[in-house]
Amino acid sequence: MITLSGKGVFGGIAIGRLSFFHRSAEEISKKSVTDTAAELARFEDARTVAASELKMLYETALCKIDEESAAIFEIHGMMLEDEDYNAEIKRAITEEKVNAEYAVGRVSKIFSEGFEAMDDPYMQARGADIRDISNRLVTILSGKTAEEISTAEGNIVCADDLTPSEAMQLDRDRIAAFVTAKGSASSHTAILSKSMGIPAVLDVGEDLLTLTDGAEAIVDGFSGKVYISPDEETERIMTERLNEERKHRALLEEYKGLENITLDGRRIELFANIQSLCELPAVLSNDAGGIGLFRSEFLYLDRSDFPCEEEQFEVYRTVLEKMKDKKVIIRTLDIGADKQVGYFGLEKEENPALGLRAIRICLTRPEIFLPQLRALLRASVYGRLAVMCPMICSEDELFRVKEMIDRAKSELKEKDIPYSEDTEFGIMIETPAAALISDRLAPYVDFFSIGTNDLTQYTLALDRQNRRLDEFFIPHHEAVMRLIKFTVDNAHSHGKWVGICGELGADIELTEKFLEMGIDELSVSPSYILPLRDKIRKTDLSKKKGKRK
Numbered sequence: 001m002i003t004l005s006g007k008g009v010f011g012g013i014a015i016g017r018l019s020f021f022h023r024s025a026e027e028i029s030k031k032s033v034t035d036t037a038a039e040l041a042r043f044e045d046a047r048t049v050a051a052s053e054l055k056m057l058y059e060t061a062l063c064k065i066d067e068e069s070a071a072i073f074e075i076h077g078m079m080l081e082d083e084d085y086n087a088e089i090k091r092a093i094t095e096e097k098v099n100a101e102y103a104v105g106r107v108s109k110i111f112s113e114g115f116e117a118m119d120d121p122y123m124q125a126r127g128a129d130i131r132d133i134s135n136r137l138v139t140i141l142s143g144k145t146a147e148e149i150s151t152a153e154g155n156i157v158c159a160d161d162l163t164p165s166e167a168m169q170l171d172r173d174r175i176a177a178f179v180t181a182k183g184s185a186s187s188h189t190a191i192l193s194k195s196m197g198i199p200a201v202l203d204v205g206e207d208l209l210t211l212t213d214g215a216e217a218i219v220d221g222f223s224g225k226v227y228i229s230p231d232e233e234t235e236r237i238m239t240e241r242l243n244e245e246r247k248h249r250a251l252l253e254e255y256k257g258l259e260n261i262t263l264d265g266r267r268i269e270l271f272a273n274i275q276s277l278c279e280l281p282a283v284l285s286n287d288a289g290g291i292g293l294f295r296s297e298f299l300y301l302d303r304s305d306f307p308c309e310e311e312q313f314e315v316y317r318t319v320l321e322k323m324k325d326k327k328v329i330i331r332t333l334d335i336g337a338d339k340q341v342g343y344f345g346l347e348k349e350e351n352p353a354l355g356l357r358a359i360r361i362c363l364t365r366p367e368i369f370l371p372q373l374r375a376l377l378r379a380s381v382y383g384r385l386a387v388m389c390p391m392i393c394s395e396d397e398l399f400r401v402k403e404m405i406d407r408a409k410s411e412l413k414e415k416d417i418p419y420s421e422d423t424e425f426g427i428m429i430e431t432p433a434a435a436l437i438s439d440r441l442a443p444y445v446d447f448f449s450i451g452t453n454d455l456t457q458y459t460l461a462l463d464r465q466n467r468r469l470d471e472f473f474i475p476h477h478e479a480v481m482r483l484i485k486f487t488v489d490n491a492h493s494h495g496k497w498v499g500i501c502g503e504l505g506a507d508i509e510l511t512e513k514f515l516e517m518g519i520d521e522l523s524v525s526p527s528y529i530l531p532l533r534d535k536i537r538k539t540d541l542s543k544k545k546g547k548r549k
């Protein structure tokens, strides 16, 4: 067995045989032209044809895939208009008196290599787009038809790289997956793989190209691994996972668009937990009713300085726009404890889980908190935003947070920057203290979201990071259940809604219990939404009540 590793850009397991797509290696020949005006006209004609092909691809992507994929071909249309790119091609034709195909090929190489040499991965990935529009122009100029990717059903398409136009040719109902030797996770080809739902692993390295058509392989789009001629054990594990996935897809077919309602008519919201924008396609494809926990700290991790207000605003706006009229609950910064960030300059603590973390940092460092609050409020006009704060323990903390929000609002008002007054405000109940005074906290919030991960850690005095404590971990501890029930009752007696966004929300063994308690919303990883919907729709709470009487 050979194992190749690359970047998994769309999660999914595929088992099949390799089928290589080789582009014809024909070099573009350099020819001298005497009539440069005619050559320029030929180039202009080719540009017109390319623009109309891209328009058609845009329409096809819009109707068959989604807006995001269609936008790729709109961007290609804009690149085709790029002044520097066109000027350089025209200069080569007029001054060097070379044929248009050659001029396009050479300028394509210079521009794409220029992008690929940049530091920013996003800009690097634009090199592939330049090559794509240039290939299109060269194909039109040489009077050829675009090369087709032909493959038998269930095959795993392999190539050195695939341009977005080539990826668009892939039929998701026919091919099992695709794997490329090069390519980037920020490329438009990666976006297409996600939108089309085709498992894909990119950038596995040149070794891929030494393999041959027909070799048996397994692609794991989740981990970015490709197993060639898999051994028995790998095949067994991966087949099991594939079957799980098929079951999930069948659920999707059956339950997409249906309500989360029990047989006796009790409705509940099923929302998704996310920590980056990359998860949005999964949120939408799993039919989440909204986002119940957006862990905003991802914006602060893996970098060397604070994200500015503008950068945060763009991210929040994007998620709100993508979710359209669905609710998006963004949790304010939850740094500290298990999520340490060097540039915050936090002192080393004996007990970080009980230390300066989350809301405690925000309340003591307004220069960090206020830009986040302003960014959130500014984004609020682009969708249905709700803001929630983690780790609240007391009324005083809650009042201080509310004062900060008022301060952020007045700063925006002073500058005439709009925000929505309808933005809901909630807190996480993830400390026993908050659960036990939830009757006092409820009047000041619109909702509670119970963070069972931390609530369990603090109630059982059990570090959630410490593997050695596994034998003492009781996932459904009665103390935690009682705190949840107490919180739900207090929220409801003040007319507030209450959800669960910790891992227990996804625990099917507890779904019935949570429904009985009156939980209004469960927020879970996107892949748990449909199994939970299945469970809810098969539950009958009235029977259970009847039996008890």
Ligand code: PEP
Binding pocket: 293, 295, 334, 430, 450, 451, 452, 453, 454, 455, 501, 502, 503
């Ligand atoms: C929780 O504590 O349950 C929770 C959802 O927050 P996090 O896991 O991010 O601490």
Ligand code: MG
Binding pocket: 390, 430, 451, 453, 454
């Ligand atoms: Mg927590």
